[in-house]
Amino acid sequence: MRPIRVLCIALAALSAITAAGPALAQQWPAQQILVVSPFGAGTTDDIVARTVLDPVGQQLGQQFVLDNRPGGGGTVGVAAVVKAKPDGYTFLLSSSAMSPAVILHKSLPYDTLGDLEPVAMFGGEPSMLVGAPGKGVTSVADLVAAAKANPGGLKFASVGIGSASHIAGERFRLAAGLNVQHVAYAGPGQALADLTAGRVDFYFIPVTPALPLITEGRVVPLAVSTPHRLQSLSGLQTLAEAGYPVATYLTWCGISAPLNTPRDIVDNLNGAIGKALEIPAVRGKILRIGFEPDPMSPEQFGKFFADDVAAMIKLAKDANIEPTQ
Numbered sequence: 001m002r003p004i005r006v007l008c009i010a011l012a013a014l015s016a017i018t019a020a021g022p023a024l025a026q027q028w029p030a031q032q033i034l035v036v037s038p039f040g041a042g043t044t045d046d047i048v049a050r051t052v053l054d055p056v057g058q059q060l061g062q063q064f065v066l067d068n069r070p071g072g073g074g075t076v077g078v079a080a081v082v083k084a085k086p087d088g089y090t091f092l093l094s095s096s097a098m099s100p101a102v103i104l105h106k107s108l109p110y111d112t113l114g115d116l117e118p119v120a121m122f123g124g125e126p127s128m129l130v131g132a133p134g135k136g137v138t139s140v141a142d143l144v145a146a147a148k149a150n151p152g153g154l155k156f157a158s159v160g161i162g163s164a165s166h167i168a169g170e171r172f173r174l175a176a177g178l179n180v181q182h183v184a185y186a187g188p189g190q191a192l193a194d195l196t197a198g199r200v201d202f203y204f205i206p207v208t209p210a211l212p213l214i215t216e217g218r219v220v221p222l223a224v225s226t227p228h229r230l231q232s233l234s235g236l237q238t239l240a241e242a243g244y245p246v247a248t249y250l251t252w253c254g255i256s257a258p259l260n261t262p263r264d265i266v267d268n269l270n271g272a273i274g275k276a277l278e279i280p281a282v283r284g285k286i287l288r289i290g291f292e293p294d295p296m297s298p299e300q301f302g303k304f305f306a307d308d309v310a311a312m313i314k315l316a317k318d319a320n321i322e323p324t325q
């Protein structure tokens with residue numbers, strides 16, 4: 001066979017393969033879609049994902065199936081998606097827990113930023129800085145003044161190193177220049193028991209479970225961790241308004257895909273999620289559990305995630321957080 005003919009055949013084959021990619025993407029989805037959650041069922045991320053993906057599935061004509069694969073602090077589920085075929089039928093329920101994993105593990109079985117395609121952001125869950133009752137602390141300024149008047153004497157609670165409550169507490173401590181002690185608990189029940197009894201002085205807790213505690217007078221609301229005031233708590237200042245904008249912190253979740261998932265599929269799913277987040281019933285349900293919708297383009301979500309990981313690495317250095325696994 002002549003070399004020119006061989007070359008022509010090869011180029012024709014390559015052209016057919018290249019053309020097949022967009023064609024396959026345009027046919028997507030042709031079957032149900034798996035979304036791997038790296039944590040157990042019943043979390044806020046799970047509830048948000050199911051609430052949003054049900055109408056997304058209706059738009060696209062295929063069901064989204066949430067598959068909980070807990071283990072390894074979330075790394076088992078992430079690793080499974082990283083290894084999956086990038087054909088648009090396996091996605092990851094990404095979350096803010098992926099960022100501290102970078103600093104809590106000596107090594108990970110994947111590249112957190114390099115092995116995944118950002119698809120869409122659902123939004124974030126703000127935390128509330130609450131104080132112990134009966135100590136005369138009714139504002140962030142009061143808390144800072146009390147901590148500086150008694151270096152090393154005040155304590156803040158968390159539900160473990162690398163947890164959202166720990167990260168929020170450390171960010172606030174560093175931003176305010178406080179010398180306070182960190183006390184890690186096995187769960188929120190124990191942390192709240194010691195806070196309400198005055199054995200610890202402050203704690204970052206998701207807004208929704210904080211509301212009944214405030215109503216009952218068991219904790220004192222000091223600030224929210226969002227960049228802007230919440231509609232449901234318009235009278236409560238933000239940490240930024242209190243003078244500590246770098247202490248702003250949200251837990252978040254969204255959808256990522258295995259690397260090299262076709263861009264047409266990524267854009268299609270991103271658009272469908274954006275439409276779902278505009279549905280009043282969807283927005284209302286996730287707002288009621290304290291979650292703030294915040295749709296983003298794939299590029300915006302990728303930058304947001306990269307910035308979150310970078311901030312976590314800096315926090316580990318500034319707060320001397322060592323790997324635990």
